[in-house]
Amino acid sequence: MTAYYAYVDSEAQETGPLSVSAALDIAKVALESITLSIVGEISDLSDNPRYKAVYFTLADEGAALPCLMWRSSFDRLGIQLKSGMKVEVKGRFSLYSAKGRMQFDVRQLTLAGEGQLRAQVAALAAKLKSQGLMDASRKLPLPTLPQTIALVTSPRGKAVHDVLRTLRRRYPLAQVLLFGVGVEGKEAASGLIKALKAAEASEAEVVLLVRGGGSYEDLMPFNDESLAQTIAHLEKPVITGIGHEPDTSIADMVASLRASTPTAAAEAAAPDQDELAAHLAAAEASLASSIKRTLERTRHVLYTLEHSEVFSRDKYLIAEQLLDLEQTAQRLDAAIPTGLQTAATTLGEAQDRMQKTMDNLMQTEVTQCRHLETLLLHKGDVLATPYTTQLATAAARLESLSPLAVLARGYSLSYDSEGRVVRSSKEVAVGDIVRVQLASGAIKTTVTDIEDQ
Amino acid sequence: MSPEETESRTAVEELTYKEAQEELEQIVRSLESGTLELEESLTLYERGVTLLRSLKGRLEAAEQKIEVLMGELEPEND
Numbered sequence: 104m105t106a107y108y109a110y111v112d113s114e115a116q117e118t119g120p121l122s123v124s125a126a127l128d129i130a131k132v133a134l135e136s137i138t139l140s141i142v143g144e145i146s147d148l149s150d151n152p153r154y155k156a157v158y159f160t161l162a163d164e165g166a167a168l169p170c171l172m173w174r175s176s177f178d179r180l181g182i183q184l185k186s187g188m189k190v191e192v193k194g195r196f197s198l199y200s201a202k203g204r205m206q207f208d209v210r211q212l213t214l215a216g217e218g219q220l221r222a223q224v225a226a227l228a229a230k231l232k233s234q235g236l237m238d239a240s241r242k243l244p245l246p247t248l249p250q251t252i253a254l255v256t257s258p259r260g261k262a263v264h265d266v267l268r269t270l271r272r273r274y275p276l277a278q279v280l281l282f283g284v285g286v287e288g289k290e291a292a293s294g295l296i297k298a299l300k301a302a303e304a305s306e307a308e309v310v311l312l313v314r315g316g317g318s319y320e321d322l323m324p325f326n327d328e329s330l331a332q333t334i335a336h337l338e339k340p341v342i343t344g345i346g347h348e349p350d351t352s353i354a355d356m357v358a359s360l361r362a363s364t365p366t367a368a369a370e371a372a373a374p375d376q377d378e379l380a381a382h383l384a385a386a387e388a389s390l391a392s393s394i395k396r397t398l399e400r401t402r403h404v405l406y407t408l409e410h411s412e413v414f415s416r417d418k419y420l421i422a423e424q425l426l427d428l429e430q431t432a433q434r435l436d437a438a439i440p441t442g443l444q445t446a447a448t449t450l451g452e453a454q455d456r457m458q459k460t461m462d463n464l465m466q467t468e469v470t471q472c473r474h475l476e477t478l479l480l481h482k483g484d485v486l487a488t489p490y491t492t493q494l495a496t497a498a499a500r501l502e503s504l505s506p507l508a509v510l511a512r513g514y515s516l517s518y519d520s521e522g523r524v525v526r527s528s529k530e531v532a533v534g535d536i537v538r539v540q541l542a543s544g545a546i547k548t549t550v551t552d553i554e555d556q
Numbered sequence: 557m558s559p560e561e562t563e564s565r566t567a568v569e570e571l572t573y574k575e576a577q578e579e580l581e582q583i584v585r586s587l588e589s590g591t592l593e594l595e596e597s598l599t600l601y602e603r604g605v606t607l608l609r610s611l612k613g614r615l616e617a618a619e620q621k622i623e624v625l626m627g628e629l630e631p632e633n634d
Contacts (some may be wrong), residue, residue: 283627393587
């Protein structure tokens with residue numbers, strides 16, 4: 104710098120005062136040869152897509168420097184710049200002669216302090232998420248009534264006692280295993296990993312990983328990648344309760360459950376003993392009422408049996424069947440006559456009809472017959488008359504010639520045992536049976552004597 | 557309880573709180589279903605009462621036990 108002053112001084116002595124342009128030219132050359140790295144806080148950020156550059160002011164407590172960054176360079180950063188952010192810029196001064204204004208021409212820009220940390224954490228979170236470390240399916244279910252709870256935290260400070268007190272109030276039944284390690288600084292992450300592994304090897308059924316509040320930098324050990332891997336692969340469920348900020352650390356993201364504070368983590372790990380007592384009271388009431396119901400039911404069954412017909416009438420056992428049978432028989436009885444009745448009626452009716460028809464037919468025939476009979480008789484009589492007369496005459500003559508008439512005069516016929524008529528006494532012997540036919544009747548005789556004529 | 561019955565079921569005091577509570581819930585369900593014979597009901601009821609008493613006792617008597625396996629627990633400063 105001194106060289107320029109010397110130059111100016113000597114120039115002025117030789118040629119006189121410089122023009123403004125010339126003066127600024129000198130300044131421009133001087134300034135634009137310097138390349139610097141500057142750190143400061145951003146304010147007055149102007150990011151208008153219409154302009155070719157992004158403008159902002161970089162300041163500290165005592166000074167402010169107008170900066171610009173060409174849009175092409177700025178877009179390549181991939182950083183969301185915000186006022187208040189602490190950044191580190193690398194570039195050189197530039198002088199806008201026309202207005203005599205100095206600016207810092209930013210070539211490179213990185214986040215400094217917390218901003219940078221946050222960006223780093225966000226990037227790591229994205230990477231681990233894409234590896235599946237934060238998947239819901241990885242998260243282990245929490246035990247409902249753990250007998251033993253592991254507590255990984257600093258053995259100093261408020262957080263550890265907050266947790267112990269909460270556990271004691273809610274669920275003194277659980278034994279607590281304390282793994283006290285540092286929770287801040289560069290060594291914290293490896294200490295936390297050791298503690299978690301020890302907790303995993305113990306009889307604890309769930310692990311609480313907690314720490315009290317602090318700055319973003321303070322909490323950085325919980326954004327450690329190795330710690331995240333340890334938590335994600337731990338064989339026991341991990342509940343985190345880190346800080347009091349709404350920020351979520353990477354440990355929170357890979358744990359089985361994230362609680363907002365150490366106390367909340369303790370509450371998540373254990374049931375409330377008041378709820379357990381209420382649960383037992385309900386079970387007690389239920390036991391009592393169901394056994395009462397069972398006894399009542401049994402008593403009722405016995406009572407019913409005692410008073411039932413089964414024990415008072417021996418026929419009762421088959422009474423039902425008898426009743427059944429009787430009813431069936433009655434129905435049968437009722438059914439059959441009706442059936443037959445109908446048939447009988449039908450038959451009767453048919454019979455009557457047939458009778459009537461027959462009678463009618465017969466009547467006609469009979470009348471006819473009678474008529475013919477009468478006719479026939481009359482005709483017969485008429486036809487027979489001459490014959491009757493003749494017959495009478497012949498009969499008279501026959502009568503006079505008939506042996507019967509002879510017999511009638513007292514003469515008889517004798518027959519021998521062979522039925523021949525006896526005409527001579529020589530035809531019979533004494534002792535022979537002779538049958539004598541008289542006019543009326545016949546007699547059997549035995550020859551006692553023969554008389555010769 | 558007859559000797560045979562105590563053998564087939566673990567002694568109540570040997571069960572963890574969780575195991576005892578689960579068995580109690582099962583007994584309550586069985587009795588509520590009303591499908592058991594009288595004798596079975598009475599046996600289960602007795603077991604249920606034993607479990608209940610044990611669980612209640614454990615809740616009332618519980619005192620937190622802390623075991624420090626790493627580091628040293630500093631007392632709370634009030």
